[in-house]
Amino acid sequence: AAGVIQSPRHLIKEKRETATLKCYPIPRHDTVYWYQQGPGQDPQFLISFYEKMQSDKGSIPDRFSAQQFSDYHSELNMSSLELGDSALYFCASSTRRRGQETQYFGPGTRLLVL
């Protein structure tokens, strides 16, 4: 079965640079979530989108923005990168169809800021 696809899988950037992470949800999933997971930490919710509209916002820095496109893929844009932004960034997708609401995670993008 198709899973959530994230790209790139690994990314190395320097401080103050920008980065764009992409997420392609499971086909027919209409909701996308972004999480940040630091070393030894649990995933922290950043932001979510339903039908291309932002549906919830968590601990996402103002330097970050995200959007969901007409094909339901999502991009997380990160600017003025800081060392503390080094983490695993997961995208998850779900659908609101009853009985299928659980979130399925992608493999993650490992971002290293030097």
Place this chain on the structure above:
Amino acid sequence: QKEVEQDPGPLSVPEGAIVSLNCTYSNSAFQYFMWYRQYSRKGPELLMYTYSSGNKEDGRFTAQVDKSSKYISLFIRDSQPSDSATYLCASDTEEDFGNEKLTFGTGTRLTIIP
């Protein structure tokens, strides 16, 4: 205080033993309870989810929720070395399920010793 608390471990058990993983939560509105398994450098993989109180069994895995004590458990029978991973519990409210962020525990790192 985190809404979902989980002992981070590490927990080491011999192969074939029964493993018990536990979480407690504080938000009475939580209705959905999930267990995710995360291998090193991989995305969380949904193992099981339960609604409200009760048990759910899937092969060697049994999830148990006791809403009266706000206690969530995952039991693994006949544990295998391939079960070695970090196990994350997560919760969501009925109102938000399928729409909003998951609240994760910190994860328990489990090692099954051959």
